[in-house]
Amino acid sequence: MADVLKSTAAKPLVFMLCLAPMLLLVWNALYGDLGANPVETITHETGEWGLRFLLITLAISPLRQWFGLAVLMRFRRMLGLTVFFYACCHFMIWLIADHSLNFTDMVEDIIDRPFIALGFSSLVLLIPLAITSNQASVRRLGRHWKKLHQLTYWVTLLVILHFIWLVKADYLEAGIYAVVAFSLLLQRLPLRKWIFTKASV
Amino acid sequence: MTQFKFKTDIAPSQITPESIYEKRREFMITSGVLGTALLLNPWTSARASVAISDYKPNVVNTGEALTSEKDATTYNNFYEFGTGKTDPLQNAQNLNTDDWKITVSGECDKPGEYALEDLVKPFDIEERIYRLRCVEAWSMVIPWLGVPMASILKSLQPTSKAKYVAFKTLLDPEQMPGQKRSVLQWPYEEGLRIDEAMNPLTLFAVGMYGKTMPNQNGAPVRLVVPWKYGFKSIKSIVSIEFTEEQPQTSWNISGPNEYGFYSNVNPEVNHPRWSQKKERRIGEIFKQKTRMFNGYETEVAHLYKDMNLKTYF
Numbered sequence: 303m304a305d306v307l308k309s310t311a312a313k314p315l316v317f318m319l320c321l322a323p324m325l326l327l328v329w330n331a332l333y334g335d336l337g338a339n340p341v342e343t344i345t346h347e348t349g350e351w352g353l354r355f356l357l358i359t360l361a362i363s364p365l366r367q368w369f370g371l372a373v374l375m376r377f378r379r380m381l382g383l384t385v386f387f388y389a390c391c392h393f394m395i396w397l398i399a400d401h402s403l404n405f406t407d408m409v410e411d412i413i414d415r416p417f418i419a420l421g422f423s424s425l426v427l428l429i430p431l432a433i434t435s436n437q438a439s440v441r442r443l444g445r446h447w448k449k450l451h452q453l454t455y456w457v458t459l460l461v462i463l464h465f466i467w468l469v470k471a472d473y474l475e476a477g478i479y480a481v482v483a484f485s486l487l488l489q490r491l492p493l494r495k496w497i498f499t500k501a502s503v
Numbered sequence: 504m505t506q507f508k509f510k511t512d513i514a515p516s517q518i519t520p521e522s523i524y525e526k527r528r529e530f531m532i533t534s535g536v537l538g539t540a541l542l543l544n545p546w547t548s549a550r551a552s553v554a555i556s557d558y559k560p561n562v563v564n565t566g567e568a569l570t571s572e573k574d575a576t577t578y579n580n581f582y583e584f585g586t587g588k589t590d591p592l593q594n595a596q597n598l599n600t601d602d603w604k605i606t607v608s609g610e611c612d613k614p615g616e617y618a619l620e621d622l623v624k625p626f627d628i629e630e631r632i633y634r635l636r637c638v639e640a641w642s643m644v645i646p647w648l649g650v651p652m653a654s655i656l657k658s659l660q661p662t663s664k665a666k667y668v669a670f671k672t673l674l675d676p677e678q679m680p681g682q683k684r685s686v687l688q689w690p691y692e693e694g695l696r697i698d699e700a701m702n703p704l705t706l707f708a709v710g711m712y713g714k715t716m717p718n719q720n721g722a723p724v725r726l727v728v729p730w731k732y733g734f735k736s737i738k739s740i741v742s743i744e745f746t747e748e749q750p751q752t753s754w755n756i757s758g759p760n761e762y763g764f765y766s767n768v769n770p771e772v773n774h775p776r777w778s779q780k781k782e783r784r785i786g787e788i789f790k791q792k793t794r795m796f797n798g799y800e801t802e803v804a805h806l807y808k809d810m811n812l813k814t815y816f
Contacts, residue, residue, distance in 0.1 A: 337577070337578060337588065337589065338573075338574035338575075338577055338578030338588070338785050338786075339578060339588070339641060339783070339785060340788075341783065341788060342641075342783075399783075399788055399789060399790075400783075400790060402789050402790070407778075410778075411778055414773055414775075414778065415775060415776065415778075416775070417776070468776060470639075470758075470776070471582070471586070471686045471687055471757055471758075472582075472586035472684075472686045474684075
């Protein structure tokens with residue numbers, strides 16, 4: 303398994319997997335298979351895939367720590383950029399189809415609807431992360447790089463709230479994502495250290 | 504001339520007699536035709552409670568292009584069958600609408616349990632093409648078949664105390680699997696002021712697109728109140744009650760500051776989830792402006808004279 307992940311073919315393969323949901327959407331769009339409200343389908347699908355890749359990205363370092371899968375670190379940048387890609391598509395379809403590129407309408411929607419403000423803020427926070435995702439930025443920013451990229455945790459919180467807030471009545475799906483997201487965030491807190499210090503006192 | 508030789512090692516007993524063979528062929532043809540019909544038309548309901556043989560076509564029309572029958576019957580909000588848009592199509596097919604009964608109660612001279620057919624039979628079924636505006640900012644244009652609600656209600660002889668009409672949907676989690684989860688308070692309840700219910704636009708609908716009402720669209724009978732958001736047009740009605748007090752309504756219980764009792768289509772009243780200024784007509788990409796009372800201002804504005812529609816949203 304680890305050998306496969308280390309091979310040179312692994313990266314292009316993972317790249318294709320990252321793009322697969324988008325390719326499927328485009329395919330279905332071309333064949334008129336997106337249901338009665340294609341704009342809604344594309345909006346929901348791109349948003350949900352962005353969230354899924356965000357959770358996968360957040361799972362990388364726990365998987366490394368708990369199962370010694372250090373090799374997964376190779377894919378973290380690509381997965382993070384995939385999140386940004388789906389977030390941009392999600393935003394663009396809203397801007398184009400819902401607001402016909404009308405800037406005033408867009409701003410009004412952000413002001414009037416807290417769940418849209420939350421989604422928009424998440425996208426804005428993702429921009430510096432995408433820009434500084436290259437190797438050169440990692441070197442130049444040094445220890446600040448890690449601090450900056452911990453913004454991902456805040457993005458996760460905002461995205462989960464964005465999802466929960468838009469639900470009309472059925473919280474099941476958003477709730478499942480929330481549980482997964484909070485587990486991934488909670489295990490990052492230095493709980494073990496905290497418990498041990500408590501015990502020694 | 505070349506002749507093909509066939510090996511005939513089949514015993515005569517193995518050969519199917521011609522009569523049975525013919526019957527089998529007949530069966531295959533019928534099932535094939537039926538199967539294809541079902542495949543081509545998965546959105547029509549199999550069981551009918553109100554047989555629609557004849558109706559007055561085009562009594563009311565919007566002059567706009569109709570939403571395709573496929574879209575109108577595959578994209579539904581009917582939480583009794585699931586919260587996804589295609590869930591009703593998948594889960595509503597076992598709803599039994601035979602011998603449908605409606606309980607009439609409250610402030611009227613003719614309470615009792617009625618067979619749906621008996622309620623509808625005395626009146627002509629009309630085709631009325633209305634805009635349908637969902638609170639989720641999408642809309643359709645649908646040719647409904649039904650009887651003016653006013654005719655039905657008058658036949659039940661409401662008393663002077665009847666200020667409101669309350670409706671309930673069937674409660675049966677076995678047939679309506681969505682009711683196994685408490686997404687909303689079941690059974691679904693809706694209500695109208697009596698003058699709203701008696702407005703000539705309000706329809707007691709038993710069909711659409713020239714056919715019996717499909718299960719996923721609210722079979723066998725639903726309300727259609729075209730100047731209000733779609734959720735006011737309650738589906739699969741089993742109870743009509745005339746009341747003196749304003750009845751409670753399901754979405755109002757779920758979100759009191761989002762879904763008011765009136766819920767008239769109003770682009771000026773802001774909603775925390777969807778801007779109500781615009782709507783997406785199903786079948787189109789870009790949104791269009793939403794009209795006051797969904798474009799039925801002439802017909803219904805007088806009902807709300809002197810009312811602050813921002814308070815009574």
